[in-house]
Amino acid sequence: MTMISYPPKPSPGDRVAVISPGAGLPGLFPQPFELGLKRLREDFGLEPVEYPATRTMGSTPQQRADDIHAAFADPDVKAVIASIGGDDQITVLPYLDRELIRANPKPFFGMSDNTNLLMFLRNTGIVAYHGGSVMVELGRPGAMNPQTADSLRAALFTSGAYILSPAERWNDINRDWADPATFDSEAELRPADPWSWVNADRVVEGRTWGGCLEILGWLLMADREIAHDLTEYDGGVLLLETSEEMPSGEEVFRTLRNMGERGLLQRFSALLMGRAKTWSFERPTSPEEAAEYAAEQRAAVERAMKAYAPDTMIVFDVDFGHTDPQLVIPYGGTVRVDGPARRITVTY
Template sequence: MNVALHPPKPRPGDLVAVISPSSGLPGLFPLPYELGLSRLRNDFGLRVAEYPTTRTMGATPRQRAADVNAAFADPAVKAVVSSIGGEDQITVLPYLDRELIRACPKPFFGYSDCTNLLLFLRNLGIVAYHGGTVMAELGRPGALHPLTERSLRAALFTSGEYELSPSDDYRDVDRPWDDPRTFDGEPGTEPAEGWFWHQGDRTVEGPGWGGNLEVLSWLLMAGREVLPAEEYRGHVLFLETSEDMPSDREVYWILRSMGERGLLRQFPALLMGRAKSWSFEQPLGSPERAGYRERQRAAVLRALREYAPDAMAVFDVELGHTDPQQVIPVGGRIRVDGPARRISVTY
């Protein structure tokens, strides 16, 4: 796989597109969405263009794809940002205009179900950015977490190397988006334990590849956007799990299938996001949440022992469904320095 292109970055005053390629949740939960839009405008200094399905629940895959195509085709639009994730973006992929998007590369920000579009862009040779949705990060109650804001600003506006930092605190428990009281102040956080290093005795550098583990499993089953395993030799894998909270057995089974496909052994290093361990359906207490994260780590390590025993891994990295969140470039360089316990990315 050739080195990917870093699209030109927007500047304050430029126009950015906000799209909903997975779900029109802005129409159901306007409070975090409007807050995120206001921060894009007032704090980041950007102008915003919305599209027909941005706030529309139930839009067809073809309609959502039309918005994606239009956002990339518009020469006035300098970046594209997803409102939120969802669960059926895989059905949008067949309607995307590959040649149009290849000819009009732009920075795209999203994660979770946007793993579909992120890997689609990577396969077109375009660096894309895992993180930074309007509703979840920009729409955070009270204020953006400082670590989130620094990373998002760097990825959105600048180019070059950026060092990730382990956070002193994190948030796992959510509050309802349809309750105005949620937005009266910042959410509560708890102390973070830092990154957990496995076989951190070397330095690895390579293009980043990965995303949400559950969505990757769907792409693998559908045979979409995942290239032959050898194409990823020397890449740095990054993975994270969602608020659906897959069990440790499910996590192991997915990684086992990736191992059987020959994927895991291609990656000399893995960054594993801090596991989301609370949801409205599973409101675990603190000890139970810690146990969930420990079991997931054990499942990942088991898969690595069996399929990539020489790989280095770093756990509880601030990527994906966690707060704070740092942006990871898909196709951009990632450097994992085990002896120095440092991780840097190229935006």
């Protein structure tokens, strides 16, 4: 079993690294990036430090690995935050120096394609944080979502228990970052369905693992950062959420089925399933189509879990994925899922 520990937290006034381990999208869309940096300075009291590949589209895996190493090795940098995700961070993993990073543990914040780095850090013995990217959460048009801001602040600066709260209103419809008018106002929120509980007759507590389902599938295919001794995951809490690529219900089922065939699904004491992202620029759904997509995804998850892990506790529509608000979840850290009380408590 990997020994995992929480790295020291930053304090207001500290320097934090801002890197692009996935894609240098700050170079294409500077407005949400600059807004996110401004909020890091003014709202969180932190001083962001950029690295050579942060705004560089098409940077090589080696260049991105160099930025990761520089961020972790710098003693004046107290945390590392991803600008955004991407789709090829898996190619960076072979270039990472595990011993350098293990010797310089720091909190890392990111999600989506950063599932790669989150899993690498967990296997290195470092608790990281799923959520809190600069362009999406910090650079949200109008203002940060209050729930996101509160969760991120607690994860950045505090240690101990934090109770997650379901969103009352939410959004997953994006606006064009290339249009300056996008940033004049907040996106409209709509009423959120409450979290939905299955097998909620017990209390479980375990260390988290998982992430963006599409990225997780790629890691499984490449056999990267997946423990060969599956007892590593016994009693853990599985985190799964899907991206703006909106995989079909059948694709979701097949990925989970294959995890079941590998013996993974059966290991976890609970599954937290993120609220489904139901709209994208490539697939601008109507409200009816969005509801149908979300229902199809839930049915796919239930079908796979019934086949491979029928007794696992499941909580659907938890607000930690590609939707707004976004609650920060410790990755490799402890989560307590209290079925009878309908409460999820994370340890930051």
